[in-house]
Amino acid sequence: MHIALDPRTKLYMILVVSMVVLMTATTPFLWGVRIFMTMVPIILLFIEKKYASAIRFLIFYGLALVLTFFFLSEESSGILTAILIGYCGIVVQFMPAMITAWYCVRTTKIDEFMSAMQKMHVPDGIAISLAVVMRFFPTIKEEYGAIRDAMKMRGISFGDGNALKMVEYRMIPLLFSCVNIGDELSAAAITRGLGGNVKRTSIIELKLHLWDILLMMLFTMVLAVFVYCKYFG
């Protein structure tokens, strides 16, 4: 089965999930809604055949949930538990937003994204910059991995224990490669007519399919139920 979602649906999903993430769940029912909401992007990841990341997210999120519910409480103290609480806090609280964002970044092609932005009349400046940001996180990770390998090879991973040096040794090469990649990227983009005066056309015709509408309705419902139960229920 293949479901190609419209980028606008994905953006809407991000919006809803971010809003729900802001409101903490207080009752078991709200927790249920939240977990259900988190499952949707994970299932979508499975459908897109991104098994590795889907399973990783599932394990991380599940583990944090179990720990939070069964082992941690207001009274827990001690350094190890403090770190554990921190870990579970960040995962349980922000993981849904991160999974959704990850799903959208991983499955949206840049041209789809740009054409969706054009359709929503987002100013070019914001759209282009946002597209670059989206594309760039994996690049930074890749470049950073290469830098770390190089540092390991020369045995200077810890910069002699000097915090300033540790930052400098990593940051400077990273910036060098990012600036270069940026130059290449702009050359490539300008060749494809980005920043011209005419309206750009897109090879991809975006249309809202049945799945998009269903998902949008689903997420609207999730948001409505959550707000209603938290503030009026």
Add this chain to the structure above:
Amino acid sequence: MNSSKLKAKDFITVGIFTAILIVVEFLCGMLGYIHPYIVASYVVMIPLVGAIPMMLFYTKVEKFGMITIMSVLIAIIMFVLGMGYLGAPLIVAAGVIADLIAKSGKYKSFKKTILSYGVFCLWICANYFPVIVTADSYRTDLLDGGYSAEYCDDLFRAINEKTIAVLLILCFVFGCIGAVIGKKVVKKHFEKAGIV
């Protein structure tokens, strides 16, 4: 550069440096979950570390709007990552003011760049907004979310409406210090290599 309109290349530059800045912010942010006092020390860490990419960014800024767009992007990304919308106006305001200050120095004056970066750093304080504005509900939220009472007490001792002024000032001061250091680093590495 006679045209004052932003071109595709400028947008791409903005995007790249925003991504780097977010990564810096995120890595520092991870540490905050160890102890709440580290959350308060973001105002020292992020301006200092973020200064290096930002100073390189400032050398590439020549037109009005680039810093503003960056702040808008940061606001959007902060929202998506679950930091809330309360801080968004502050982030964008800091960006616009920083842009204006840098513009008044024609994006070349070093003193104006320092000031501008100091102001820009105030966006970090936007992350504290939920803690201050909605203190009570935020506390119960944290407790429900699985944080210990100890963490909460420390957090609210470090960040409340009295300390926010100090935090804002610290942000600005360390932004300025960071700018000086960052400029030195940029000079040491990038100007020699001829990249700037």
